[in-house]
Amino acid sequence: MIDNQKEHPTDRVIRSIQAMLHDGTISSGGKVPSERVLAESLGTTRGYVRIALQRLEHYGVIVIYPQKGIYVSPIKPITLDAIINNILRFKEHDIASLMETRRPLEIESARLAAIRCTPEDIERIVQAHENFKQAYTEGKPTLEEDHLFHLAIAKGTCNTVLESLITLITPEIITMNKDFKENYSVVVKHSLEEHRQIVLALQAKDPQRAMQAMDIHMDNSRKRRIGNPVPETAHMTDNSEETYETETHAR
């Protein structure tokens, strides 16, 4: 195997463990060699092995039992392999992929929030919207108020996973948009109006309307940020009802 020397030691360890899973040195459900053995056989230090193992545990690949040993999750090697590949490439995110993935998450977030959010949630959402508006009228940056509005909605979904994922991609989008300048006033004004439509839909507890409002908002956000480079056919803004029709058709 080619061991790129520039690669971070922990990544090398993870890759080595992946290789061991490949060649059967360690197998699904079985035991992983101890930290010390791994460190020695991989020519590195225990500290790096430790960090690598903790990352693998965090992603559910292994389970660590203190004073006992390390065991591979009872998942097939090929699945483990896919997960590990994902761990190794985790940070290779581009702005287009981020915004593209954000869309369905936010739409679902709006739908569930419309169904489940409490009056307190609504209040928080409205407050976030007001903060956004105020920052705008004061001529201050609004990027984060924007995202806080969306996080407030996510909190109203009663769905921990959805909230987690939306929160997870938020900082990446924020930092990637930090250097993004445009005709500020106009852009934000549009966003504000779109947010207002979302708030109205949530207050009316109308999931369909919330989804539609959020979809429009996401689509416009993308256009404002990266133009319209996403492959043509998929998304039709003019007849979005049809999209929803099909999406919910089977339900």
Next chain:
Amino acid sequence: MIDNQKEHPTDRVIRSIQAMLHDGTISSGGKVPSERVLAESLGTTRGYVRIALQRLEHYGVIVIYPQKGIYVSPIKPITLDAIINNILRFKEHDIASLMETRRPLEIESARLAAIRCTPEDIERIVQAHENFKQAYTEGKPTLEEDHLFHLAIAKGTCNTVLESLITLITPEIITMNKDFKENYSVVVKHSLEEHRQIVLALQAKDPQRAMQAMDIHMDNSRKRRIGNPVPETAHMTDNSEETYETETHAR
């Protein structure tokens, strides 16, 4: 603040840093005290501080410059706060939330795959489908072949974030479904047919049809797994008042 002594040291460190952001001890864009200082002031060891900081960096809250110092991301404290809360509660995932969130991700995955996947992607997807079918005919467990089919589709989206997120929630769903028994033969047979419809849509490169097929599959999967507990009123356009009362109490 209540410092639960049973809490893991790293979580305590993260919570302390969160508190420091709250009371302004450290501020957005500013410098975080050095690892040693943090360790001493928090009454813990440097190792735990280190792990905590690495987690925070992984989630974009801070940036660590070797031999220089640690700096807070130039994001507003309130946003950072939300992100940190998310980090601390990251594992509190339930199967209902997982499957609920999986649906829009998979639908988008199917849509993008239908638009962008190459012949090689199609081949991989078909192969994964065949593997699933074979495992079924041999009477073997099929849970993972099922997910590998979906991962193959995600790989065809050319969207690194979407692929990451789907991969991220896969092991959780698999392990949560490990102990899930049902009338196996019938269930898998239905899944197979649903998968076949998805494959056909992808081969036809028809995003709408792919979305629809995936939606049906996700909906049936959820029903097979956890019955039909998700509020169904979402699709009805009238009765907003009634849903309000019932839904919000589910919290």
Next chain:
DNA sequence: CCATACCAACTGGTTAACCAGTTGGATCAT
């Protein structure tokens, strides 16, 4: 008085040693 060179203190990165619980086999009483 100013520019420069230097050095001590501090940074995160890394390594090795120590700790307490677990395990499994050798040993010994039955």
Next chain:
DNA sequence: ATGATCCAACTGGTTAACCAGTTGGTATGG
């Protein structure tokens, strides 16, 4: 032969010490 017992070796958890860059103030030469 069998069972309980004990102890050495091994486990991951934790801590402290060492390393190599960076920094910023200070002393020194112009």
